[in-house]
Amino acid sequence: MSKIRINRLSKAYDGNQVIHNIDMEVEEGELVVLLGPSGSGKTTLLHGIAGLVHMDQGSIYFDEECIDQVPIEKRNAVLVDQSLLLFPHMTLNQNIGFGLKMRGMSKKHIDEKVKALVALLELGGHENKRPNEISGGQMQRVAIARALAIEPRVLLLDEPFSKLDIVLRKNMQKFVRGLQKKLGITMIMVTHDKEEALSMADKVAVLLDGTIQQFDTPDKVYERPASRAVADFFGMRNYIEGYVENGQLVTELGVFRTHHKEGLKLTYVFRPEEIYIDHEAFEGALGVIINRTYLGDKITYEIACKEQIIYHITLQHKALKPGDTVKVNFDFKNAVYFETASDNKEKLTC
Amino acid sequence: MRKLMKYMMLLMILIPFIVMIIWSVTSSWPWPQLIPRNFSLRGYFYAIHPTTKAFSILLKSIFLSVVVTLITLIISIPAARAIAFYDFKGKSLVKVLILMPVIVPMLSVAMGIHLTFTKLGLANTHLGVILIHVVPGIPYGVKILLSIFELNGDKVEAQARVLGASSLQTFRYITLPLIMPGMVIAGSMIYIISFSQYFITFLIGGGRVVTYAMFLFPFVQSGDRTMASALSVIFILSIALVVYLSEKSVGFFYQKSSKYYV
Numbered sequence: 269m270s271k272i273r274i275n276r277l278s279k280a281y282d283g284n285q286v287i288h289n290i291d292m293e294v295e296e297g298e299l300v301v302l303l304g305p306s307g308s309g310k311t312t313l314l315h316g317i318a319g320l321v322h323m324d325q326g327s328i329y330f331d332e333e334c335i336d337q338v339p340i341e342k343r344n345a346v347l348v349d350q351s352l353l354l355f356p357h358m359t360l361n362q363n364i365g366f367g368l369k370m371r372g373m374s375k376k377h378i379d380e381k382v383k384a385l386v387a388l389l390e391l392g393g394h395e396n397k398r399p400n401e402i403s404g405g406q407m408q409r410v411a412i413a414r415a416l417a418i419e420p421r422v423l424l425l426d427e428p429f430s431k432l433d434i435v436l437r438k439n440m441q442k443f444v445r446g447l448q449k450k451l452g453i454t455m456i457m458v459t460h461d462k463e464e465a466l467s468m469a470d471k472v473a474v475l476l477d478g479t480i481q482q483f484d485t486p487d488k489v490y491e492r493p494a495s496r497a498v499a500d501f502f503g504m505r506n507y508i509e510g511y512v513e514n515g516q517l518v519t520e521l522g523v524f525r526t527h528h529k530e531g532l533k534l535t536y537v538f539r540p541e542e543i544y545i546d547h548e549a550f551e552g553a554l555g556v557i558i559n560r561t562y563l564g565d566k567i568t569y570e571i572a573c574k575e576q577i578i579y580h581i582t583l584q585h586k587a588l589k590p591g592d593t594v595k596v597n598f599d600f601k602n603a604v605y606f607e608t609a610s611d612n613k614e615k616l617t618c
Numbered sequence: 619m620r621k622l623m624k625y626m627m628l629l630m631i632l633i634p635f636i637v638m639i640i641w642s643v644t645s646s647w648p649w650p651q652l653i654p655r656n657f658s659l660r661g662y663f664y665a666i667h668p669t670t671k672a673f674s675i676l677l678k679s680i681f682l683s684v685v686v687t688l689i690t691l692i693i694s695i696p697a698a699r700a701i702a703f704y705d706f707k708g709k710s711l712v713k714v715l716i717l718m719p720v721i722v723p724m725l726s727v728a729m730g731i732h733l734t735f736t737k738l739g740l741a742n743t744h745l746g747v748i749l750i751h752v753v754p755g756i757p758y759g760v761k762i763l764l765s766i767f768e769l770n771g772d773k774v775e776a777q778a779r780v781l782g783a784s785s786l787q788t789f790r791y792i793t794l795p796l797i798m799p800g801m802v803i804a805g806s807m808i809y810i811i812s813f814s815q816y817f818i819t820f821l822i823g824g825g826r827v828v829t830y831a832m833f834l835f836p837f838v839q840s841g842d843r844t845m846a847s848a849l850s851v852i853f854i855l856s857i858a859l860v861v862y863l864s865e866k867s868v869g870f871f872y873q874k875s876s877k878y879y880v
């Protein structure tokens with residue numbers, strides 16, 4: 269297992285900048301998730317580390333050893349692709365032992381290692397089956413076993429669970445995270461699933477338009493988004509803009525108390541579950557419910573407040589229906605906000 | 619009705635074959651006899667009798683076509699792979715050119731090549747015949763393997779590389795087994811095409827390289843139907859045998875379950 273350092277990595281396809289000046293450090297035994305929408309360059313970055321894509325600029329270091337010129341087969345950075353790519357003409361044993369065989373290990377050594385991995389990944393009884401004879405979850409585990417067999421310096425997972433059904437996906441997430449902790453594997457995983465990223469990662473790198481917008485622990489990334497783009501990506505859909513005057517925050521929805529400096533322009537961000545609505549409250553902005561969607565464990569509301577639509581998610585099954593008038597309240601004290609100063613920063617954050 | 623159609627189709631394919639088998643063991647079959655009365659194994663005796671060389675020519679011919687098949691496949695694999703996975707200038711032109719031997723009559727191609735071969739000293743040699751047989755096989759080899767490469771994609775190969783296989787190992791353990799079904803089909807096609815060539819063998823071989831098709835031809839032309847039929851039956855059976863054996867041996871070699879290979 270190795271520490272991975274990525275230094276100013278860039279890659280363009282046909283003049284289209286896919287990733288741009290990426291810096292990242294992954295500590296030994298750490299699980300880092302690259303999170304971003306499709307087309308954000310996360311797979312390109314992963315392929316770059318594996319050596320499948322040649323980077324235009326920048327360097328990659330494993331334990332401070334530059335591996336830019338190391339060919340794919342010598343990197344020991346194993347990629348597990350979302351389509352798993354098991355070798356269809358080999359049995360599970362042969363699949364798992366493939367990397368060792370290519371390294372010229374003795375048959376005895378390979379057999380021992382494969383046996384241990386079969387036990388570790390709970391694949392007993394299927395050793396001599398072919399990939400088309402086993403279930404999706406088992407195929408997943410074979411792909412991981414095959415990667416672990418060669419004791420890679422880093423394990424790279426590209427949307428590994430996207431093809432599994434939801435129950436199996438949750439199980440595999442837990443299983444892989446457990447395995448990663450147990451064996452102390454340095455792991456970089458790519459996903460577009462926010463929940464998967466937040467629940468599994470030691471650190472999350474939010475990748476948007478080819479740059480890392482935020483690289484931090486899951487709770488920090490979710491609760492304190494570094495930019496409006498990150499907030500957008502996490503579905504924090506309520507933005508309230510305003511300015512501070514006479515010690516109060518003046519917004520379109522009304523005037524609220526604030527501790528900010530006079531004259532500041534601010535944009536507050538509220539996640540749908542951080543909004544409070546009540547039809548009996550005294551305070552708050554007046555709004556009308558225009559839509560209600562029942563999702564089983566929760567209910568979402570769309571509320572028209574003046575010119576703006578506020579999104580709200582609640583667990584309580586309040587008897588509110590479209591057309592009802594409610595008071596909407598915001599917890600400005602604990603909310604995330606971006607300063608929209610008069611310089612160019614405004615464009616960056618808002 | 620559909621069943622009837624099916625049997626009709628089958629009959630239409632089989633009747634000429636059945637007639638040929640009957641002719642091969644008949645000494646005379648004059649009109650209006652529905653079934654011949656005089657039988658003879660003259661044709662088959664001729665074929666296996668050592669003085670006629672029929673059998674040795676058959677073996678030589680099989681060997682020649684096998685060599686042609688191997689050479690054609692060896693050329694086709696990298697060509698098909700390059701077209702499937704790489705972008706290069708003039709790719710669509712190459713694609714069209716590869717089909718050329720099918721579109722342009724072999725006759726005119728062979729005429730031109732004959733001149734060059736004469737200059738190079740390849741005319742009237744086995745090597746010359748082998749090379750000219752490769753030409754009509756190329757389109758089938760490349761086209762069939764191309765579709766297999768496109769179907770498989772190159773991701774599985776990349777996975778093998780990531781796991782530590784060198785490019786040679788990747789070809790040996792991954793690419794070759796994965797394209798093997800296509801190799802068997804393409805190989806069979808190329809073999810049959812080569813084995814059936816008459817005119818270009820005659821032209822380039824100058825009559826000195828005698829293949830089984832050339833050996834057969836005078837009997838068909840002279841109207842000795844018993845002989846022609848017997849030799850044709852052997853012709854067809856030899857092809858069937860070689861194709862069957864190649865499929866079996868590949869299956870055995872790679873220990874494939876029937877699910878995966880053909």
